[in-house]
Amino acid sequence: MEKLSVVIITFNEERNIAKCLDSVHDVADEIIVVDSFSTDQTEAICLKYSKVRFSQHAFKGFGAQKQFATDLAKNDWVLSIDADETLTKTLQDEIRSVLNAESPFDSYSIKRQTNYLGRTLRYCGMHTEKHVRLFHKKKAKFSDHQVHEHIVSTNVSALKNPMIHFPYQSIAHHVDKINNYTSMYSSKRSITPFQVITKVPIRFLTIYFFKLAILDGYAGFIWAMMGSYYSFLKYVKLSERRQLLRND
Numbered sequence: 001m002e003k004l005s006v007v008i009i010t011f012n013e014e015r016n017i018a019k020c021l022d023s024v025h026d027v028a029d030e031i032i033v034v035d036s037f038s039t040d041q042t043e044a045i046c047l048k049y050s051k052v053r054f055s056q057h058a059f060k061g062f063g064a065q066k067q068f069a070t071d072l073a074k075n076d077w078v079l080s081i082d083a084d085e086t087l088t089k090t091l092q093d094e095i096r097s098v099l100n101a102e103s104p105f106d107s108y109s110i111k112r113q114t115n116y117l118g119r120t121l122r123y124c125g126m127h128t129e130k131h132v133r134l135f136h137k138k139k140a141k142f143s144d145h146q147v148h149e150h151i152v153s154t155n156v157s158a159l160k161n162p163m164i165h166f167p168y169q170s171i172a173h174h175v176d177k178i179n180n181y182t183s184m185y186s187s188k189r190s191i192t193p194f195q196v197i198t199k200v201p202i203r204f205l206t207i208y209f210f211k212l213a214i215l216d217g218y219a220g221f222i223w224a225m226m227g228s229y230y231s232f233l234k235y236v237k238l239s240e241r242r243q244l245l246r247n248d
Contacts, residue, residue, distance in 0.1 A: 001096075001099050001100045002075070002076070002077045002099040002100075003029040003030075003074075003075040003077070003099075004027060004028055004029050004075060004077050004078070004079060004095070004099055005028070005029065005030050005031075005032060005073035005074060005075040005077070005078050005079070006024045006027075006028040006030070006031045006032065006078075006079045006080075006081060007031075007032045007034070007066065007069040007070050007072075007073060007078055007079070007080050007081075008020065008021075008031065008032070008033050008034070008069070008080075008081055008082070008083055009033075009034050009035070009036070009062070009065045009066055009069055009082075009083075010033055010034070010035045010036070010038060010042050010046075010083050011035065011036040011037075011038055011042075011059065012038045012039060012040045012042060013038070013040075013042050013083035013084070014038075014040040014041040014042050014045060015169055016083045016084045016166065017033075017042055017045050017046060017083050018045050019086055019166075020081060020082075020083050020084070020085060020086055021045075021046070021049050021052065022086075023086035023087040023088075023092075024079070024081060024087055025049065025051060026092065027079075027087065027092045027095055027096060028051055028079070029051070029075060030051055030053060030073070030074060030075070031049065031051045031052045031053065032052075032053050032055075032069050032070075032072050032073055033046050033052055033053070033054045033055070033069075034055055034056070034057050034065060034068060034069040034072070035054065035055070035056045035057075036056070036057070036058065036059035036065070037056055037058070043056075053072070055072065061144070061145070061146035061147070061149070061184070062145065062146060062147055062148075062149040063142045063143050063144045063145045063146065063149035064142075064144060064146075066080055066142045066149060067141060067142040067144075070137050070141070070142065071137075073137060076136050076137055076138055077099060077134070077135075077136055077137075078134070078135055078136075078137045079095065079133060079134050080133050080135075080142075080151070081133065081163070082165075084165060084166045084167055085112070085163050085164065085165050085166070086163065086164045086166075087163055088161055088162060088163065088164060090161040091110065091159065091161040091162065091163055093161075094159050094160060094161050095134060095159070098134065098159070103136075104155075105155050105156065105157040106135060106136050106139035106140050106153050106154070106155040106156070107132045107134060107135035107136065107139070107140045107151055107153040107155065107156050107157075108132065108133070108134040108135070108156065108157050108158060108159050109130045109131060109132045109133070109156060109157075109158045109159065110130060110131060110132075110133045110134065110158075110159050110161075110162065110163055111129065111130045111158075111159070111160075111161070111162040111163070112126075112129045112130060112131060112162060112163050112164075112165045113126070113127075113162045113163070113164050113165065114126045114129070114165045114167060115164060115165065115166050116167070116168065116219050116222075116223055117218070117219040117222065118219075119216065119217070119219045121213075121216050121219065121220065121223065122215065122216060123211060123212035123213055123214075123215045123216050123220060124207060124211055124212070124213040124216055124220055124223050124224070125207065125211035125213075130158065131150070131151075132150065132151035132153060132156060133151070133163075134159070135151055135153060139153065139155070140152060140153035146184045146185075146186065147181050147184050147185055171222070174226055175226075175229075178226065178229060178230050178233060179233065181230070182230065182233040182234045182237050183237060185234050185237070185238070186238075187238060189238075190242070191235050191238050191239045191242070192239075193239070195235065196232070196235045196236055196239065199231055199235060200228050200231050200232045200235075201228065203227055203228040203230075203231040204224050204225065204227065204228035207223065207224040207227045207228070208220070208221065208224035
């Protein structure tokens with residue numbers, strides 16, 4: 001059976017990290033935690049787990065940070081999981097089956113179920129969400145995107161069982177994350193005021209009606225509103241940065 005390294009990047013994840021570590025502990029041979037100098041109890045919690053190798057590294061973007069963590073892994077097979085995610089028991093068993101066989105694939109995508117405001121989102125476009133997370137580190141690597149990073153791999157299969165995602169502890173936490181992510185977003189596209197005005201309501205309508213967030217009730221409505229708010233901040237910040245560069 002192949003050995004598995006689990007890699008996790010953290011920053012102030014004291015509310016999530018124990019649940020995440022508990023879910024990967026039995027399937028992992030080692031757990032690499034790379035922390036961006038948390039100011040809460042993240043480190044203390046991580047050090048309670050015997051399999052955890054904890055280190056700190058300055059954050060320069062999600063892609064670079066996750067690749068740094070991957071490079072620390074002793075084993076060829078790596079599972080990348082976020083601190084606000086957990087493995088289900090059925091997914092743990094499926095991962096063991098992959099490691100127990102001689103896999104013809106370089107990487108595997110995993111479905112993700114999102115829990116938002118205490119409810120599992122069944123629609124909102126989230127029911128089809130999947131990401132490559134289990135991979136052979138000599139045959140796949142992270143992109144260097146600051147946000148929305150992904151595994152670069154050509155020989156990909158899919159696992160059947162999902163992981164569970166708990167992305168936001170509260171509405172305030174959701175707003176804070178949106179603010180942070182949109183500040184890191186970059187694009188070479190020019191953004192006009194007209195595009196800002198039109199893209200935001202289109203984003204809401206797309207999530208709420210076409211991606212069927214309306215069927216997720218109140219949680220779906222809030223999710224759609226936050227999605228449009230994300231688009232709004234992303235585009236106005238890009239526009240603002242371009243204006244500042246022109247003024248310089």
